[in-house]
Amino acid sequence: MEKIIQKKLGLYIVLFSLIIVGLLSFKWVYHSSKVTTLVLASGAKDGQYYAFAQALSKIVEKNNSKIKIQVIETEGSKKNKELIQQKKVQLAMLQSDTSIEPSVKVVSFLFPEMFHLIVREDSNINKVSELKGKRIALMPKGSGSYALFWPLSKHYGLKEQDFKTVLLSPEEAYKALDLGEVDAVFRVSALGNSALTQLLQKPEIKLVSIDQAAALQLTLPVLEESIIPKGAYNGFIPIPADDLPVVAVRAILVTHKNINFDLIYEITRILYESRNELVKENASAAMIRQPESIQSLGFSFHDGALAYYNQDQPNFFVTYAEPLGLLTSLSVLGISSLWQLRLWLNNKQKNRADQYNIELIKIIEQIHQTNDLHKLELIHRQLLKIFEQVVIDLDKDRISPESFQSFAFPWEVAITTVRHRETVILNSRLSNS
Template sequence: MTSRWLLPVVAIGAMGAIAFAALTWREQQRVYHLVLATGGEGGQYFAFGQAFAQLVAQHHPDIQIEVQATQGSPQNMDWLQAERVQLALVQNDTPALPAARGVAKLFPEMFHFVVAKNAGIESIADLRGKRVALMPEGSGSYALFWPLSQHYGLTPNDFQAKSYSPTAAHEALLQGEADALFRVIGLGNGTVAALLQSDRVRLLPIDQVEALRLSLPYVEATQIPKGSYDGGLPIPATDLEVVAVNALLVAHANVDDDVVRRLTQTLHEFRNELIQLYPAAVMIEPVEELPNLGLPLHNGAQAYYGQDQPYFLVEYAEPIGLLISVSLLIASGVWQFRLWLIGRQKNRADMYNLEILDLINRVQETHTLADLKVIRQQLFKILQEVVVDLDIDRISPESFQSFTFPWEVAINTIRHQEVLLSQSQSCPPSTEDNPDA
């Protein structure tokens, strides 16, 4: 490389190194601000969101999660699609919108059907003519009640349904302003436990899960174990057959992949710490393979779940080995061709050099200017041929450089010989050689 190019190249390299270092430093100092849509402030989602945000802050200080109270899953999904939030908690029955990507399955949420003891209600089918307290419109509980009641042959005109906040719904049931209450929530919720302490209400089972799955394919059969809400009485008195949906953590597709990978890692690898902050997290099951969440996985979550899968190099060892072998074979062929080409170029340059040496010998034996002119013409013809060969890569630039030295020696030898011949032919004969002088 010539000196005039060296300084610019060094300068560009230094600028690139500085830019790379600056970008690396900036990335290390970056703080990610995320908003997590949960649910009502007295609900499971909000409590989980606060615990999860605290845990993430402890292990990843560069990820700050703001917990946002909402009306529930449908609103959360809408806000995620609109990028008003970057993370959301939703029930798995919530219709997924295009921007939503799955991160993790959290805990099951049981259908809680609580009725007044004096209301004469033994199942959902007995709600005809009754007053039903529902969760806020827009919540997952509210949305699930209608297909559930339809399965039992009821229409909205068969009963009186009214939406309340969770606290107000519990109070309405206790005060006799409602005959039944329907709520979907994780097991062990404190407000539900307080409600069930009253001797005015009781918790009823919800069965027919296989039939329900015909219209609600996302529900699962589960149990509320005996004594879940009070081990002394106990409440419930026996294992209670109910159905459930799963709570999911979802993220917008645009959230940084590494951030989502670390969120997923925190959720699973620091689960014991999360349980201390939020006991219901004990129901988050360990994941041994890529989970099926009913919507596409986020790339970051997939990177975490797939880390125990065979490495790419191991899984594709045979085709990679074949590719490497073929590449080496091609590279070897290209190298051999290059060596052959370099040798061929050198041989051609050597041929020209030998021709020039032969011309130099002829110059020294030449005694007429006419013969020197012929040799000069041959020398320039060789130069012309060499330049053409250089242009079409029949000789290399290095060979051309080695050619120029003997060529210059030859042209200087011709000039010198011309001078000598010209002087000898222009000098007059001496008097000693002229007998008539």
């Protein structure tokens, strides 16, 4: 009676293990073929945010077909902040001066966005303080440019009543400046904006320096000291005529803290390791830099991005969760077969097959202990030779059909374990390369 119960229990263990193996295999195949789509909030279609987002989407999909980034047009940083905090999008581009909730995490610093003070030559504006009494075109409320103008003007001792402001879109502002309807335009923009480049080709339009970056950082720590390089807008003339000191903020790519670790790690990896491809699509990518001191910048980074910046590979158990689960199930199968073997040996039902089974037990232990692919190949050949000899013994009645069955199961476990061990080692070496 006890033997019957033990046999039934062993059968249940085997069946349960097979079910687990099947479910894990299905899950692994499903996730391996699944394409994940992330929505990225950018900016206006004629702006740098939208153009960069489109380039990023293209390069990410090119380098990993299982990740698609859908770019949507928005009004800019303020709207993007709302969308990401409300989980209506999974990625967003913001200016680095934008305050965000703890649930929103940074993926990467992107390109710098320079403070551009564009004026007419006949306006007699040569520095920020000379905006007093002038007509200034600002970007619409809610834009990063609009929000940053006020602390800038305050730093230079200007009050709101000291000048007349007009809120216009970038195109409307450039047109108004060209026609003399305003004296100056203030806009925060990355280098390379085509409309701005075209405007600056006119001899009556010029850029004004915005210095005192260190002093401005006392009230706005996110500002960077920067320059608009000589010839940035025309190398022949050149425009500007010399390196022009300005201040800048940096565009940042953010996500929600609950977005999958592996997705964000992969996007960060592509962003930096496929930089040359990205630059061909959008020149602003050339100015992307890794955070120099993540802890001191006041930003909270997504764990997936941090893993890349720290040059750590994703946690082995996270990366190989499915294959490890499969290996665990195979181990259960192996244990159950060995348990059956132990019952066989304890009941003194020893025959020629026992020696083979004992040998298999030792081989399985060797498989788990080796990290050498050459040794695994030798073990694989050894298993094939053992199987060939057992078949010969079965044919010559040296072992019974029942004994052959007791051998076949652990032999299959040993062969499967060898193959899986080879896969784990190869994947580990690829991840570390």
